[in-house]
Amino acid sequence: MSFIPPAFTFVVNSFTNDYMAIFSKTCEYAMRAVFYVAQKSHEGQKVGIKEIAEQINSPEAFLAKILQKLSRERLIQSVKGPNGGFYFDAVSLNRPLAxxxxxxxxxxxxxxxxxxxxxxxxxxxxxxxxxxxxxxxxxxxxxxxxxxxxxxxxxxxxxxxxxx
Amino acid sequence: MSFIPPAFTFVVNSFTNDYMAIFSKTCEYAMRAVFYVAQKSHEGQKVGIKEIAEQINSPEAFLAKILQKLSRERLIQSVKGPNGGFYFDAVSLNRPLAxxxxxxxxxxxxxxxxxxxxxxxxxxxxxxxxxxxxxxxxxxxxxxxxxxxxxxxxxxxxxxxxxx
DNA sequence: ACAATAAAAGATATTTTTGTCTTTTATTCC
DNA sequence: GGAATAAAAGACAAAAATATCTTTTATTGT
Incomplete structure (x- = not known):
């Protein structure tokens, strides 16, 4: 009969960068959101931040910041208040993802x-x-x-x- | 005569990711270091961390950590003590950068x-x-x-x- | 005008990446 | 064997990226 110790796994300094993608997370969220809003705009609808965040699976408040920035730079359109939301006008829909x-x-x-x-x-x-x-x-x-x-x-x- | 106020520049939330390269800085330093050490190895020399860091323009202590990791994974060779340093053996020189x-x-x-x-x-x-x-x-x-x-x-x- | 709605803005918190400093271990040379 | 050297390891610190929460502003419908 032998004693088998519990399998401890303590990472001392694993030190591989967790997730090194080509684009930042900010950028990934931005691109996903943009494609989602574009699709809705094609259908003539505006979308709220909550729906966008849900549909592209991103943190809502963080995505809000990202879209705010795009909005300030006139890359996306937005209107406040009831029935407001984000959308793209025809010109913006033709802008490059770049x-x-x-x-x-x-x-x-x-x-x-x-x-x-x-x-x-x-x-x-x-x-x-x-x-x-x-x-x-x-x-x-x-x-x-x-x-x-x-x-x-x-x-x-x-x-x-x-x-x- | 007019009063010209001092030029304040307060960035509220500039929010563009400062430096979004394809590879992490860790990886950039690693690749530069590896190429430098390889060259020295070709000439039959070992190199110390100080020289490497100077020659590739990276923070010495940080680079040390990176090379430690590569060393632990046997991707680079190292010896401690006087006349020690880092080098690549023939097999390692043929490893892919990947x-x-x-x-x-x-x-x-x-x-x-x-x-x-x-x-x-x-x-x-x-x-x-x-x-x-x-x-x-x-x-x-x-x-x-x-x-x-x-x-x-x-x-x-x-x-x-x-x-x- | 007023209440409700939704984005904008501001402030703050957490996590990850990047960077530094100190102590330990292995090796060499004398 | 002891001093000197250089990497390894450990602990800690700073900066940047990611994430959250609160307050303000603009717009709409009643």
Whole structure:
């Protein structure tokens, strides 16, 4: 008969960055929200922050801050009071997703060096410069060619998810 | 004569994420350090943390933590004491940069959804799924096909920068 | 005008990432 | 074996990102 001790798991200093995505959470929420509101706008409806947050699965108050910022920058439209909410006008629906990303995450993703060097350039390249340029260009291209309203029909048809 | 008030600049809630790069700072430092140490290893030398930190322009104590982690995972070699330091053996020099990135930033960048959705997949795609897949694949490809020692000659010749 | 509604703004709290400092351990050289 | 060296480990601190709560402002319908 042997004594088996309880399985302790104490992480001393695990130290892997928990969740290192390409975009910040702020930006992820922003993009999801924008697609959701766009779809509703296509159907002629305004949406309140509560519904948006529920539907895209984001913290309501935090998302409110994000949309406030987009609103201040006239990237999204909003009206206060009863029957108010967020929506996109026709012009805004045609804006590139890139505008949302740069409003929220800044321009680093479009211009930054993969190794984080300030003075990395064609004439003073980091080792990854050439390869990273391709990646950056592809991201930029995608973000510039994806309009806010691009997925409206697909979303209405239930082809895409924005939740979890 | 007119009174010109002092120019106050109080940022209420500027709220753009300061610096949103593809990789975390931890990962940027790790990659720069790895390339620097690799180059020295090619020349048969070990390097101390102080020199590495200086040469790649990173906070010394912080970089020490990063290299400790890589060392624990046997991705980099180290010896303590006089004439000690960090280096790569032949096997390690041939490891893909992807190993460094996933040790430090995890696997999100290789597998994650662009909109941060946990259950995004081929059968349950987010709007950006297809486009993002291409980008992820390209990043993955680059990281898998770049060995740690790949830029040794270029670095020795001064073709690349790892600093600032 | 007034009550109700919903976003905007302001203030504050929590968590994660980034960064520093001190002590310990392993190795080398004398 | 002892001093010196350099990484490893541990503890702590600061900054940034994420998240929440409260108050104010604008708008609508009655």
């Amino acid at each position: 505008d949302i990303v740069s409003a929220v995450d800044g321009n680093e993703i479009f211009t930054g060096c993969g190794l984080g060097l300030t003075y990395c350039s064609e004439s003073n390249p980091c080792p990854l410069h050439e390869e990273f340029k391709k990646i950056r260009n592809q991201i930029t291209h995608m973000l510039n060619n994806t309009t806010i309203g691009k997925f409206n029909l697909g979303l209405i048809k239930g082809k895409f998810t924005l939740n979890k | 190993d460094i990135v996933s040790a430090v930033d995890g696997n999100e960048i290789f597998t994650g959804c662009g909109l941060g959705l946990t259950y995004c997949s081929e059968s349950n795609p987010c709007p950006l799924h297809e486009e993002f897949k291409k980008i992820r694949n390209q990043i993955t490809h680059m990281l898998n096909n770049t060995t740690i020692g790949k830029f040794n000659l270029g670095l020795i010749k001064g073709k690349f920068t790892l600093n600032k």
